[in-house]
Amino acid sequence: MDIIGALTGALHDGFGYLAVSFCLAAIGLNIQFGYAGLVNFGQAAFLSVGGYVMGAAIATSGVPTVLAILLAIAFTVALALILGIPTLRLRADYLAIVTIAAAEILRLVFGTSFRTYFHGKDGVTGFTAGFRSLNPLPNYDGFFLTYSREELWTVMVGWGLVIMISLLTWALMRSPWGRVLRGIREDEDAMRSLGKNVYGYKIQALILGGVVGCVGGFVGAFGAASVQADTFNLDFTFIALTMLILGGAARVLGPVVGAVMFWAILSFLGSVLTQLASYPVVAQFMNADQASTIRLMLVGLVLMLLMIYRPQGIFGDRREIALDAH
Amino acid sequence: MPTDNFPNDHLSSGAARKDVSAAGDTSQPRVPDPGAGENKSMHECRTALQLVPHEAGAAKPDPIVVVNGIRRTFGGLTAVDVEHLEIQRGVITALIGPNGAGKTTFFNLLTGFDQPDAGSWSFDGAPLKGKAAYKVARLGMVRTFQLTRVLSKLTVLENMRMGATGQRGERLWAAALPALWRAQERDITDRARDLLKRFKLDAKEADFAGSLSGGQRKLLEMARALMVEPKLVMLDEPMAGVNPALKQSLLGHVKSLRDQGMSVLFVEHDMDMVREISDWVVVMAQGKVIAEGPPTSIMSDERVIDAYLGARHDTDISELERVIQVEHTHDHAEQRADREVPR
């Protein structure tokens, strides 16, 4: 059995573009949920707007990459405003319902409508030339650190963005602005009684988290060289939330470590189980198809154990969880 | 801490007038914003209350809050129905009344946490109808909650810092640049530590607020409200659950707020406290203001005793107090948290 192979695969996936994309989605959720207490079940919508608007702008209209990126960010801000303005004055549940609905609506629209721009099930392709032309890496055939030249470029840019955005989050969350966000998470009425414009701060948090998610959409699009609607299903947001909880909410590194670990474990279990399934003895009660299902069951088990023995996540503060108990 | 500059019965004795102005002189350096008008009127406000008739809705010489026809119903129940009420500036006003009289609802209405069915009210000359709660607080009318609302997963010191208004670092664009707000943050922290010391919470500054006891939370919430530097501070049962020794020092502290030129409106069931520190008492029952006056006369007012006891007239004030205490401890546990601020 090839354990080394499984481990390299785990590293490859744990640091790959998909992990970066999820990582940024989770960082956005951390700003919204971890710090400000906003429940956004539609983070996938922000990534899909990022990927689709940018991709379609380049592929159909030949807009320069930088401009397409700015355009996509503008659309993301608009989406956050549309979702936030009517709901953020209401109880927390309303935002959750509206975001989940918006994510599904957008997925269906991208997947079935405006085919000249979004190309239905095929998705948007042919928008990576501008991004790839910036690749400063020397030409090499085959793989370096398990990544091809194009892949490595995307991954490098992706992790650069993760580092920058994490630093920004860290700076913001130790400021009085971040303190207000955490205060809102704890008790909105108390914050109002101290003269804080709770509504305004919640909108800011929703926009900021959405834009970070949108950047994750760019990385995912460039990594896969295509944007497809079905990527952005509800599971997407829930996996990103799982990563956040796994790493530790309201911790700057929580979503980063959560995303890497989640993909690494998923990938490692995947290759080990598939290899096991090739032994005739094991194949009697687990074939290759079942292996991928069992993989998810095992991940679920790991998460359950984590929540039982370390409910605050890997980086979380146990004392905070203890406060919830009473 | 200078506390007892003022004789409690100054309202009833003519000689007290002299004491008051003498004490006023010693307290002057503590006035935070010695605007000439405020300084002049500070103690005059209190002595001027002597001339105010002891009746519900009486006009005050210098009201900071004026309420007109404010009404709030919950289904068939009229929780608040106040025809007219004025709260004098620069004095300590107590709002008392049996459980369910509508005191907390009245607080919620005044501070924008709940909207009335009818009526208008103003604070410091500014009409407040329809103003968002956070704007009301920024105008200088800051309230605490009967069921305390501390920010559990923030430290005690962070809770305090949150009270400061006009923080540059609370704006998103400035937040990532500490150079823009560090100096202000240091001043805020100094002020927070001073207040924490006065409220005997300085040893707790690094603890999560959620780990404080019930009484400590009351103290923290009161101290935090003072961080806003309000003109009028509205305390909803500030002494509930605070131990007697600390209560004495808190009473002194509330009095010193008045000496600094702040107005205080507080709800309290503890008649000792009402008698000891309030300059004026407003009595509510079944949503209405039924009596007003200085504490000495209000304690013997028939209507007040009726409101608390039903129609048993031949009870003296100590009996009244006992009944209030019992009522208070019994009914309080039953208050539902979600009732505090209806959404």
Ligand SMILES: Nc1ncnc2c1ncn2[C@@H]1O[C@H](COP(=O)(O)OP(=O)(O)OP(=O)(O)O)[C@@H](O)[C@H]1O
């Ligand atoms: N959100 C609400 N929904 C329905 N009824 C309410 C609500 N809030 C208050 N009430 C009712 O309004 C009346 C006044 O309540 P309020 O809390 O103002 O009394 P209170 O004077 O503060 O009493 P206490 O001294 O016990 O705190 C009560 O009869 C209460 O049941």
Ligand SMILES: [Mg+2]
């Ligand atoms: Mg009450």
